[in-house]
Amino acid sequence: MSHKIIVPIGPYHPLQEEPEYFQLYVDGEKVVDLDIIIGYNHRGIEKLSESKHFDQIPYLVERICGICSSSHPYAYCLAVENILGTEAMLVPERALYIRTIIDELQRIHSHLLWLGLAGHFIGYNTVWMWAWKYREPVLDCFEMVTGNRNNYAMFKVGGVRRDIKDEDIPILKKMLDDLIPAADLFRGAIMDDPVIKSRLKDVGLLTRQQAIDWCVVGPTARASGVNIDIRRDEPYGAIDRLDWKVILEKEGDIFCKTVVRILELYESISIIRQSLDKLPKNAPIDAEVKDIPGGEGIGRVEAPRGECFHYIKSDGTNRPIRHKIRSPSFMNVASDKVSAVGGTISDATLTLAAVDPCYCCTERVAVINKVDNRKVMNGWDLIKLCQEKTLKLKATLSES
Amino acid sequence: MDMRDRIKEKLQGKIKDWQEKSVKRIYFSIDKNDIFKVAQVCFKELELRFITATGTDMPEHFEMLYHFSNDPAGEIFSVRVLLEDKLKPEIESITPLFPGAEWIEREVWELLGINFKGHPNLKKLLLGEDWPENEYPLRNKSDSNNK
Numbered sequence: 001m002s003h004k005i006i007v008p009i010g011p012y013h014p015l016q017e018e019p020e021y022f023q024l025y026v027d028g029e030k031v032v033d034l035d036i037i038i039g040y041n042h043r044g045i046e047k048l049s050e051s052k053h054f055d056q057i058p059y060l061v062e063r064i065c066g067i068c069s070s071s072h073p074y075a076y077c078l079a080v081e082n083i084l085g086t087e088a089m090l091v092p093e094r095a096l097y098i099r100t101i102i103d104e105l106q107r108i109h110s111h112l113l114w115l116g117l118a119g120h121f122i123g124y125n126t127v128w129m130w131a132w133k134y135r136e137p138v139l140d141c142f143e144m145v146t147g148n149r150n151n152y153a154m155f156k157v158g159g160v161r162r163d164i165k166d167e168d169i170p171i172l173k174k175m176l177d178d179l180i181p182a183a184d185l186f187r188g189a190i191m192d193d194p195v196i197k198s199r200l201k202d203v204g205l206l207t208r209q210q211a212i213d214w215c216v217v218g219p220t221a222r223a224s225g226v227n228i229d230i231r232r233d234e235p236y237g238a239i240d241r242l243d244w245k246v247i248l249e250k251e252g253d254i255f256c257k258t259v260v261r262i263l264e265l266y267e268s269i270s271i272i273r274q275s276l277d278k279l280p281k282n283a284p285i286d287a288e289v290k291d292i293p294g295g296e297g298i299g300r301v302e303a304p305r306g307e308c309f310h311y312i313k314s315d316g317t318n319r320p321i322r323h324k325i326r327s328p329s330f331m332n333v334a335s336d337k338v339s340a341v342g343g344t345i346s347d348a349t350l351t352l353a354a355v356d357p358c359y360c361c362t363e364r365v366a367v368i369n370k371v372d373n374r375k376v377m378n379g380w381d382l383i384k385l386c387q388e389k390t391l392k393l394k395a396t397l398s399e400s
Numbered sequence: 401m402d403m404r405d406r407i408k409e410k411l412q413g414k415i416k417d418w419q420e421k422s423v424k425r426i427y428f429s430i431d432k433n434d435i436f437k438v439a440q441v442c443f444k445e446l447e448l449r450f451i452t453a454t455g456t457d458m459p460e461h462f463e464m465l466y467h468f469s470n471d472p473a474g475e476i477f478s479v480r481v482l483l484e485d486k487l488k489p490e491i492e493s494i495t496p497l498f499p500g501a502e503w504i505e506r507e508v509w510e511l512l513g514i515n516f517k518g519h520p521n522l523k524k525l526l527l528g529e530d531w532p533e534n535e536y537p538l539r540n541k542s543d544s545n546n547k
Contacts (some may be wrong), residue, residue: 039526042439047537082422171538215450215500227471232425296477298425298467300451309467311454326452326504334503 004033007345011040015121015349022336022352029344030311031116041262041370054080054292054314057323061310064327066150067113070106071303072325073155074099075310078236078299080157080292083314087236094283095159097275100237101172102146103301104268104275108179109138110304111261115186118258127189134182144168144394147386152376159286169276171397176269183265190258191214198359200255204351206339207252214335217328218306219260220354224252230302242274243265254354292318303328403446403470410441411463417480424473427465429480432491435466438479439494442468448477450500455508457539462489462514483514493519510529511538 010021019040025033045064049057058073065072082089087096112135119127139149145164146152154160164172190196206216211224221228229246231239249256261333294316300309306328313322340351404426408415414437417429430438442448448468462483469476483489493516495502505516506525513536516522517535524531 039524039528042526044537082425086422212449213498213500215498230474233471296421296427298478300476307451307469309451311465311467313456322454324452324454330452330503331500334500337499367524 004182009349009352012039015353017117020333022340022348024345024348026251026345029346031341031343031345031348033350036336036384038333040298046323046325049325050320053156053318054320057320058157059151059153062151062153062155062323062326067110068264068303068305068308068327069151070102070154071308072310072327073303074103074236075299075301075303075308076312076323077155077157078301079297079310079312080299080314082297082299083292083295083312084289084297088395090287090289091159092284092287093238094163094280094285095285096238097158097279098164098285099155100239101164101241101272101275102152102160103237104271105138105142107268107304108265108272109135110140111265112132112138114261114304115190118254118350119352120156121353122196124196125373127186130182130185134179137178140393140397141172141175143390144171147390157292158289159284161286163285164279167398169279171380173273173276174400175369176273179265179269183262186262186265190262197255198260200253202251202253203347204254204343204354205252206246206335208250210335210338211252214331214338216306216332216335218302218304218332219257219264220306220332220335222247223256223260225250228307230300230307235302236301238275238278239271241278242271244271254350257354292316305329306332403448403473403475403477406446407442410445413437414438424475425478426475427478427480429482432481432483434478435464435481436492436494436497439466439497442477442479443494443498446470449475450498453501453504453508455512455514455538458514459540460484461486462512464491464508464514468493488515489513490515490517492517493522495519495521510536512536513539 003024004025007024007026008021009024010016011019021037023035023037024031045060049060061072061076062069068142078087081090112131116128116131119125119131142152143239145150145168146154146162154162206224208225211221211226217228225248227246227248232246244267247260247267249260292314294314296309296313300307306384308328309326310322312320315321341350343351414430414434415428419427421427443450448470451467451469453467454465458505464481464483466479467476468479481491483491493505495505496518502521503525505519506522508514509516509522510524510527
C-alpha cells in the first residue's frame with residue numbers, strides 16, 4: 001500500500017465511555033491493521049498502593065473500576081490471605097458466602113450493562129433500555145446490602161465488613177425471581193432473533209489458538225472454546241459448595257460472547273439463591289487479622305470480564321513493597337488486534353466493544369446556588385443525602 | 401504425571417531454587433539467560449497459560465516474576481529471574497514466542513526501565529509519548545535522584 005488511510009476511533013468517541021484510542025488502518029472498507037493506544041486513564045494505582053497500609057488498599061483498588069469494584073478488593077484480600085495461608089483456613093464460613101453473593105451480584109449487573117451497550121452498538125436500543133432497566137433493581141439491592149450502588153467497601157482481609165441482614169434476604173430473593181423473566185426476555189430477543197444472529201455471527205472472530213496465544217481470559221476466552229473459569233479451577237468463597245456450571249461456546253465470534261454472558265446470568269442467579277439458602281445463621285463474619293507477615297501472595301478471582309490477578313509482596317511492615325495488578329481487560333483488549341483486523345469498519349466498533357472493555361460509571365454530584373455560585377452542600381451533606389436515599393429505598397423495597 | 405514433576409523434568413539443570421509457598425503457589429528461580437527457553441517449555445510444551453509478569457525494584461537487584469497458570473489444577477507457577485545490573489537491567493523478550501506478552505513487557509519497560517531484547521514493538525503503552533527519558537515511576541527513589 002502506497003499510503004495508509006487511518007480511521008481514528010477515540011480517544012473520545014460517542015461509542016466509548018472511556019478514553020481509549022484505536023487507529024484503524026483501512027483499505028476501502030476493510031480493516032488491515034490496528035493500533036491500540038491506551039493510558040489516558042492511568043492513575044498509578046500500583047505505586048499509590050505502596051504508600052497505603054494493608055487496611056486502606058481495598059478502598060483504593062475498588063476504585064480501579066466502578067463495575068468490577070468487588071473483584072479487585074476480593075483478589076487483593078485473597079493475595080494477602082495467601083501470605084497468611086489460604087482463604088478457606090482463615091475466613092469464617094458466613095463471610096465466605098457473603099463474599100460469593102456480592103461477587104455474583106456484581107457479575108449480574110456487569111453482564112446486563114454490557115448487554116445493554118452491545119444492543120446500543122448494533123442500533124438495537126430497545127435491548128439497551130431493557131438491560132439497563134433490569135440492572136437497576138440489582139444496584140438497588142447493592143445499595144440495600146452494602147450502602148452503595150458501586151464501590152461497595154465490603155471486603156477486608158479476613159472477612160467482610162458488613163453482614164447481610166435476615167430481613168434483607170427475602171427482598172434479595174424476590175429481586176432474583178424477577179430477574180429470571182428478564183433473562184428469558186434477553187435470551188429470546190437475542191439468541192432467537194435472525195437479524196441479530198446475522199449481525200453478530202462470524203463477526204470479530206477470535207479462534208481458539210488465537211485466544212490461547214493472546215492469553216485472553218473470561219467470557220472472551222470461553223466463547224472461543226478455552227475452558228477456563230477461576231471459580232471452578234481455583235475455587236474461592238463458597239463457590240465450590242454450590243451447584244453451577246461453566247458456560248462454554250466454540251466459535252469465538254461476537255454472537256458466542258453474547259450467548260456466554262446471557263447464560264452466565266442464569267448461573268449467577270442460581271449461585272446467589274443457593275448461597276442465600278445455605279448462609280450460616282448468627283455466625284462471625286470477620287477473622288480480625290492483625291498483622292501481615294513478610295512474604296508474597298497471589299490472589300485471583302473470576303471478574304465479570306475474566307481473571308483478575310493481584311500479587312502482593314510484603315516485608316513485614318504495614319505496607320506492601322510491591323502490589324501488581326493485572327485486570328482482565330489488559331489481556332482481552334490486546335486481542336482486538338486479531339479479531340478486528342480483516343473485518344469492516346462498521347464491524348470494528350462492535351468487535352472492540354465485544355471484549356467488554358472496562359470503564360467507570362461513577363459520577364459525583366455538586367449542588368450550586370445559582371445566585372452567588374456558592375456550593376450549598378458539603379461532603380457531609382452529601383453523605384446524609386445518600387443515607388436518607390438508602391433508607392427510603394429500603395422502605396420501598398420491603399413494601400413491594 | 402503431576403505438573404510439578406513435568407516442569408522439574410523438562411527444565412532439569414535450569415531450576416535453581418524451588419519453593420512451594422502454599423498449596424497452589426509454586427515459585428522457582430532461573431538464570432536470566434534461560435528465560436526464553438523456560439517460557440517456551442512452560443507455554444508451548446506444557447501449555448501453561450501466561451498470566452502476567454511482575455517487575456520489582458529491590459535494593460540490590462531488579463526482580464522479574466513470570467506467572468504461569470496451570471488451569472486444570474488451579475496452580476500458579478511463578479518463575480523468578482534476578483537482574484543484578486541495577487544500572488542497565490536487561491532481559492530477553494518472550495513476545496516473539498506468543499503475542500500475549502507484548503503489552504506487559506512494554507509496561508514493565510516504561511514503568512521500571514527494564515529493557516527487553518528482541519521485543520518487536522517496544523514503545524510507550526501507558527505513559528504519554530512526551531514522558532521524560534530515564535524517569536521510571538515504579539522505581540524506588542534513592543537519595544541521589546530524589547528530586
